[in-house]
Each structure stands twice: as structure tokens, then as C-alpha cells.
Amino acid sequence: MNAFKTLALVAAAAFAGATAIASDNFATLRDGAIAQEKDAPRFAKVENNDIKRKRAYPMQPPTIPHKIDGYQVDLNVNRCMACHSRRVTEATQAPMVSVTHYMDRDGNFLADVSPRRYFCQQCHVTQTDARPVLANEFVDIDELLQGR
Amino acid sequence: MKALLLKYWRVISGPSKHYSLGFLTMGGFVMGVIFWGGFNTAMEFTNTEVFCTSCHENLYAELQDTVHFTNRSGVRAICSSCHVPHDWTDKIARKMQASKEVFAWMTGSISTPEKFEARRLTLAEREWHRLKANDSLECRNCHQFDYMDFTAQSQRAVNMHSTALAGGDKTCIDCHKGIAHRLPDMSGVDMAGLD
Numbered sequence: 001m002n003a004f005k006t007l008a009l010v011a012a013a014a015f016a017g018a019t020a021i022a023s024d025n026f027a028t029l030r031d032g033a034i035a036q037e038k039d040a041p042r043f044a045k046v047e048n049n050d051i052k053r054k055r056a057y058p059m060q061p062p063t064i065p066h067k068i069d070g071y072q073v074d075l076n077v078n079r080c081m082a083c084h085s086r087r088v089t090e091a092t093q094a095p096m097v098s099v100t101h102y103m104d105r106d107g108n109f110l111a112d113v114s115p116r117r118y119f120c121q122q123c124h125v126t127q128t129d130a131r132p133v134l135a136n137e138f139v140d141i142d143e144l145l146q147g148r
Numbered sequence: 149m150k151a152l153l154l155k156y157w158r159v160i161s162g163p164s165k166h167y168s169l170g171f172l173t174m175g176g177f178v179m180g181v182i183f184w185g186g187f188n189t190a191m192e193f194t195n196t197e198v199f200c201t202s203c204h205e206n207l208y209a210e211l212q213d214t215v216h217f218t219n220r221s222g223v224r225a226i227c228s229s230c231h232v233p234h235d236w237t238d239k240i241a242r243k244m245q246a247s248k249e250v251f252a253w254m255t256g257s258i259s260t261p262e263k264f265e266a267r268r269l270t271l272a273e274r275e276w277h278r279l280k281a282n283d284s285l286e287c288r289n290c291h292q293f294d295y296m297d298f299t300a301q302s303q304r305a306v307n308m309h310s311t312a313l314a315g316g317d318k319t320c321i322d323c324h325k326g327i328a329h330r331l332p333d334m335s336g337v338d339m340a341g342l343d
Contacts (some may be wrong), residue, residue, distance in 0.1 A: 001342060049305040070214055077331045082339035083304075093307065 027060045044130030053127065057141060061123035068126055073119060081113065200227040206261065210329050223290075230286045230328060231275075268332035276321055284320035291320070 032038050048067045055062060083092040102110050103115040121123035192274065204227070209216065211217050214284040216225040229261040258271075298306045312318040325339060326333065 048302050068303065070325060072331055075333075076332035077326070077339065077341070079326075091312075094304075 023028065027041035034068070041130075047127045056138060064124050065124045068121075073121065076114075078120070085113075110111065195227045195228040195232055197228075200231075207329060214328055216328050225290065225328070229290065232286075245271065265332070269337075272325075272329075272332055276325065277322040280319060287320040287324075 046067050046069075047065060050065050052065055053063050066078075073079055081097075082088065083094040084097050085098055088094075089096045097113065097117075101108070101113050104110060104114050104117065197208065207227075211227075216230075218224075256263070258267055293309075296309060298310060301309065308323060312323075313320075325337075327332075
């Protein structure tokens, strides 16, 4: 009996809590009551047009302008390097990975890609046609310098 | 001549010990059909994925992540679409070869994940050689170069397909290794065939 009472109380409290939150008007990205399950947004399509995007700042790792579905990058093999390694870029006309990728942390040049640069997707990512949920307030350095 | 024909007729129509030769011939024919059919059914079964998966379970799991398992078109490639030639005689030849696999299976050449990993490059190389030698016949059973619409392909694909592939210097497997499976250790293997 006692246990039942406690259970009922807890349930009532939880219910009250839920309605309280739901009625609150939080300004969130979620755009809907918290207790409600929203429709999932559409899957965004990965850009596959091979057109280079501009870089936001000079050191920015360039984004990937194509699909990489199913590309294996692990201890066994690095699919990206099948086109971007020094030896094949003439045949593929893909950009060669920059010389920094061949440098170890002491600045020595190695014969092959340095282990710390091996996993391409740590820095390079594909782009999608998803619309940003928030406006991007990034200001380009050139605009900053011009005091705009 | 007439006598000869008559003699044959008597042999065929006349009662032999138990059955007429005609009956035996017919019977033989019917049994032939049954056995032939049964043989082919057995052959068909050895082409099913259930059969291959009974020994290559891990590879079926891998295949499920790839474009040849699910895609927007809903067309699937099964093990035998890529691994068994469609031509009947080739199929027999492949089956004879595959009997070796049964032997290998009994001796347990790939019976554990570790053993499989260790042997994987050797096995993969056999497949690459086979596909290289037949100009990627199995791929072309589904993907025909003549009907590729370059305007619908991605730029990277067009660049390669309209040059190295169109010119006949390269075949599908030169560039598309690992299209259906995880690749083994590829150090020392020419991945894109472009080197």
C-alpha cells in the first residue's frame, strides 16, 4: 500500500514537471515542446560536384567536394590516398596532399604521409546541402581588417 | 537396308528380357531429365547466398554496409553475381575449382577471424587476377560501359571512365578494389591501378 502511494506520488510529480516544462516557452533550436517528438529533418545530400569551396582562413583544411561513402581508411588501407598520393596525382588530377602531411612533429620530411596526418577525416569533411539552423556570424579576416 | 531397319525395329519393339528397348530408352530419357534437373537445382542452390554464407558469414555482414546491398534503385548483387561466371561452362569450371574450397574449409584455412585476416590478401589477389583476366566480366554483367550516361555520372567518375576505361587500358577492378568487402592490408598493392 505504502509503495503504491509513493509510486503514485512520483508519477504525479513527474507529470506536473513535464507539463510545466512544456508550457514554458524556451527559445531553443528545437522549435517545439520538449515532451513532443518532432518529425526528423530530411537527410541532407552530400555535395558531389567536385567544385572547391573557398577557405574561410588560410590554414583551414579544405573541405571535400565529393562523396566518400564506403571509403575505407584504417590500418589496412587509405582509400583517399589512392587518388591523392604523390605518385598518382598525374593520372587522377586530384590535388596532392600538401607537403605538411609528410612532416613529422619536428619538421622532418618523411617519405610517406606522417602517421599524425594519416586519418584524413580528422580534418577534412564532406559538405551537405543542409540549411544551417542558425545564421553563421563568422567574419572573414579581410573584412575585419577593413573594419567593416 | 530394309532388312537392317526391320531388325532394328524388332529389337526396339520386341520384348527384351523384361522391358522393350523403346521403354528403356524413354525411361532413360525421363530419368535423364530428372537427374539433369536435379543436378541443375543443386547447382542453383550452390549459387544462393545461404550456401555461401554458411562458410563466409563475416562477408555477408560486411556486404550489408555496401552499395551492392541497399541502394536507391533496389537492385542487389549477391555473392554469385560477382563470383560465379554466368556462362554455364565457366560455371562448371568454377564449381570444380570451388571443390577445393570445401577441402580448404575442412582443413580450416579460414576457420577463425584471425586465420581469415592472415589469408585474406592471398584470396583477394586471386579474385583480382580472375577479374583482371576476364576484363571484369561479372561487373559488366550488370554495369555495361556502352550504356553509361556520362552526363549523369559524377565528374570524378567521368574523368576516369572516359579515359582509362574507355581506352581499354584499365578494367573495373583496377580502380574499384574493395567495392563489396573490407580490404586486407594493402601496403605494396597498387590500389587505383594508376601508379
